[in-house]
Amino acid sequence: MAEAAADKGVDVGDEDVRARKERERDELYALDISGAEWQSAPGTEEHEERVEIAYLPAGAVAMRSSLDPDTVLRYTEAEWRAFVLGARDGEFDLERSPHEGGPTAE
Known part of the structure; x- marks a missing residue:
C-alpha cells in the first residue's frame, strides 16, 4: 500500500493521518448521543434560533441548530480546540x- 501511495506522489505520512482522521470521525459519528445534554449561550430563549453544543467523550463536541436539531455536526477535541482558538x-x-455601516463596494 505504501508503494502504491508513493507511486501516486502521496506522502505515506499524509495517508496515515487521513486514515487516522477517518477512523476518528467514524467512531465519533457512531456514538449514541440521544441522551446528550445540549447547551446554548446564556440569555437565549427556548423559542429563539440558536446554536447548541453538547460535550461528548474524549473532549469531542457535537453542534446543531435549534431550528434543525436532527442535523448534528461532530468535532474531535483537536478540531473543536482549533475552531475555538480561531474564533477567539x-x-x-x-x-x-x-447597510451595517461597513465599507461600500467600489
Whole structure:
C-alpha cells in the first residue's frame, strides 16, 4: 500500500493521518448521543434560533441548530480546540456590510 501511495506522489505520512482522521470521525459519528445534554449561550430563549453544543467523550463536541436539531455536526477535541482558538483570534469575524455601516463596494 505504501508503494502504491508513493507511486501516486502521496506522502505515506499524509495517508496515515487521513486514515487516522477517518477512523476518528467514524467512531465519533457512531456514538449514541440521544441522551446528550445540549447547551446554548446564556440569555437565549427556548423559542429563539440558536446554536447548541453538547460535550461528548474524549473532549469531542457535537453542534446543531435549534431550528434543525436532527442535523448534528461532530468535532474531535483537536478540531473543536482549533475552531475555538480561531474564533477567539478573530478568524471568523464577519465584515460589516454597507447597510451595517461597513465599507461600500467600489
